[in-house]
Amino acid sequence: MLAAAAFILSTALLASADRSLSLKVAAPSAEITDVDNFRVAATVSNTGSETLRLLRDPRSPLSTYATETFGVVNNKGARAQFSGIKVRYSPQAVAKAGRAESFVELKPGESVTVEHDLAGVYNLTTTGVAAPSAEITDVDNFRVAATVSNTGSETLRLLRDPRSPLSTYATETFGVVNNKGARAQFSGIKVRYSPQAVAKAGRAESFVELKPGESVTVEHDLAGVYNLTTTGVAAPSAEITDVDNFRVAATVSNTGSETLRLLRDPRSPLSTYATETFGVVNNKGARAQFSGIKVRYSPQAVAKAGRAESFVELKPGESVTVEHDLAGVYNLTTTGVGAYTVDAANLFRVVEADSSLSDIYADVVAAEVKVQGKLASFKNAMVAPATARMSKRASYTGCSSTQQSQISSAITSGQSYASSSYSHLTTNPSGSTRYTRWFGTFASSRYNLVLNSFSRLRTYPNGWTYNCNTCSDPDTYAYVYPSRYGTVYLCGYFWSAPATGAGSRADTIIHEGSHFTQVLGTDDYTYGQSSCLSLAKSNPTNAVYNADNHAFFSVNA
Numbered sequence: 001m002l003a004a005a006a007f008i009l010s011t012a013l014l015a016s017a018d019r020s021l022s023l024k025v026a027a028p029s030a031e032i033t034d035v036d037n038f039r040v041a042a043t044v045s046n047t048g049s050e051t052l053r054l055l056r057d058p059r060s061p062l063s064t065y066a067t068e069t070f071g072v073v074n075n076k077g078a079r080a081q082f083s084g085i086k087v088r089y090s091p092q093a094v095a096k097a098g099r100a101e102s103f104v105e106l107k108p109g110e111s112v113t114v115e116h117d118l119a120g121v122y123n124l125t126t127t128g129v130a131a132p133s134a135e136i137t138d139v140d141n142f143r144v145a146a147t148v149s150n151t152g153s154e155t156l157r158l159l160r161d162p163r164s165p166l167s168t169y170a171t172e173t174f175g176v177v178n179n180k181g182a183r184a185q186f187s188g189i190k191v192r193y194s195p196q197a198v199a200k201a202g203r204a205e206s207f208v209e210l211k212p213g214e215s216v217t218v219e220h221d222l223a224g225v226y227n228l229t230t231t232g233v234a235a236p237s238a239e240i241t242d243v244d245n246f247r248v249a250a251t252v253s254n255t256g257s258e259t260l261r262l263l264r265d266p267r268s269p270l271s272t273y274a275t276e277t278f279g280v281v282n283n284k285g286a287r288a289q290f291s292g293i294k295v296r297y298s299p300q301a302v303a304k305a306g307r308a309e310s311f312v313e314l315k316p317g318e319s320v321t322v323e324h325d326l327a328g329v330y331n332l333t334t335t336g337v338g339a340y341t342v343d344a345a346n347l348f349r350v351v352e353a354d355s356s357l358s359d360i361y362a363d364v365v366a367a368e369v370k371v372q373g374k375l376a377s378f379k380n381a382m383v384a385p386a387t388a389r390m391s392k393r394a395s396y397t398g399c400s401s402t403q404q405s406q407i408s409s410a411i412t413s414g415q416s417y418a419s420s421s422y423s424h425l426t427t428n429p430s431g432s433t434r435y436t437r438w439f440g441t442f443a444s445s446r447y448n449l450v451l452n453s454f455s456r457l458r459t460y461p462n463g464w465t466y467n468c469n470t471c472s473d474p475d476t477y478a479y480v481y482p483s484r485y486g487t488v489y490l491c492g493y494f495w496s497a498p499a500t501g502a503g504s505r506a507d508t509i510i511h512e513g514s515h516f517t518q519v520l521g522t523d524d525y526t527y528g529q530s531s532c533l534s535l536a537k538s539n540p541t542n543a544v545y546n547a548d549n550h551a552f553f554s555v556n557a
Contacts, residue, residue, distance in 0.1 A: 053105045054104045055091055058089050081122065082121070149210075155211045160208060187225065241372050247325050249322070250324060269324070278345070290329070297524075298493070298503060307475070311351060407468075409499060409506075410499070410506045414507065422454040422455055511550065523542075
């Protein structure tokens with residue numbers, strides 16, 4: 001009989017309603033005082049209603065091979081290093097041979113216990129990491145001391161591998177995680193290193209030799225190696241009783257050592273546009289449906305223009321908080337009342353001194369809110385259901401005669417681009433260089449989506465309403481509500497854009513029109529020609545659903 005277990009793992013492996021197994025791992029002794037006595041017993045039970053004939057696969061607890069069958073983790077979450085064997089094995093050949101000793105047969109309710117000797121299979125040499133101070137008030141003083149102790153019975157000669165705590169290289173040796181589970185972004189170095197060559201050279205300074213019971217401590221300066229820029233999302237109230245009061249405050253803090261100049265990109269928490277900046281998920285894992293806007297924006301053009309109001313500059317230690325009204329932006333009627341987690345988009349665009357852009361990803365600390373009471377937003381109720389207007393003339397809201405003329409020309413040119421694109425696609429039903437350039441590897445299913453989109457855009461824009469007096473943002477072309485068909489809100493940058501070509505008023509009609517669910521329902525995964533070309537290569541499906549890819553394809557950029 002086994003004594004009380006030191007650790008137990010229970011899992012259910014379901015192949016069908018009639019087949020199920022349970023696995024229990026127990027240590028014969030609750031305390032092991034000598035690693036050479038490290039043994040466990042694995043019990044596999046048939047909890048289903050069918051007789052099971054199981055292979056003694058070397059990777060499973062049914063085999064006594066010293067393979068990596070177990071996970072050995074201490075109470076700090078550190079995993080013991082596997083130092084056992086790797087086995088070549090053919091399950092198909094063994095099954096076909098049918099030798100009785102290759103299997104374990106378990107009738108319903110039967111169990112089998114297999115003992116395993118783990119001495120020497122898992123290396124319990126431990127790495128302890130301590131911060132010189134329990135509190136760091138300046139990230140430039142972020143230092144830790146790593147202590148490696150040999151708790152085994154053999155002398156160990158360890159390489160000072162750049163990836164290990166025995167080296168002081170600024171590599172990704174550590175995992176820096178806050179109390180919410182958010183991981184700090186690594187911004188250190190990558191090193192090319194040959195363990196074999198170093199071992200062969202045998203230089204004493206390349207190793208650390210530890211006799212049983214000995215330790216070595218190595219100090220590490222982590223300032224600048226991990227970027228602690230964080231994004232925090234907080235709900236003004238922990239409980240929301242009316243969805244029309246659903247507001248959150250996003251705080252972006254620069255905990256690094258450099259001043260950052262961040263774009264107020266409409267997709268980021270630094271902008272108050274009602275874009276899909278947040279993820280709103282209930283405690284069942286169901287995501288609230290987004291019902292906000294899609295915006296056309298050119299990060300490159302905004303960075304080049306250099307208007308102060310287009311950026312947020314954060315010195316080390318500084319923070320900025322932006323409040324967001326999410327009423328009507330996320331539909332909670334299907335996800336219901338209860339607890340929700342609200343997190344934020346974590347990509348920020350950094351404007352460098354030469355106006356070029358680089359990306360930085362922030363760790364997100366999510367907000368926890370409880371939603372009760374009314375779920376239907378008054379803001380959504382004010383809007384009529386989406387219908388496809390079949391009017392043959394565009395209509396205008398708050399537009400001057402000059403603006404109406406510019407819009408009319410943009411519609412004509414945009415529909416001409418759509419017609420030309422449709423003709424190109426029908427002439428090349430198996431793809432073309434132009435198609436691959438903007439939409440990636442050809443697939444008929446994706447091709448048909450693009451074809452249908454341009455078929456609709458040949459005529460639909462002439463029946464839409466164009467609003468000129470709602471948005472004046474000089475950094476934004478336009479936006480639409482994808483689920484509210486037929487209204488395009490034109491913003492400040494639309495009027496200063498060229499009439500035709502890439503990034504024009506004409507291809508903005510294509511971009512915004514593709515967002516409507518009645519056209520295709522595209523997203524804004526990325527902006528700009530360079531990023532769109534990269535997207536087509538890396539993810540053709542996302543390219544087909546990216547509005548700027550449609551715009552640039554239409555003008556044959």
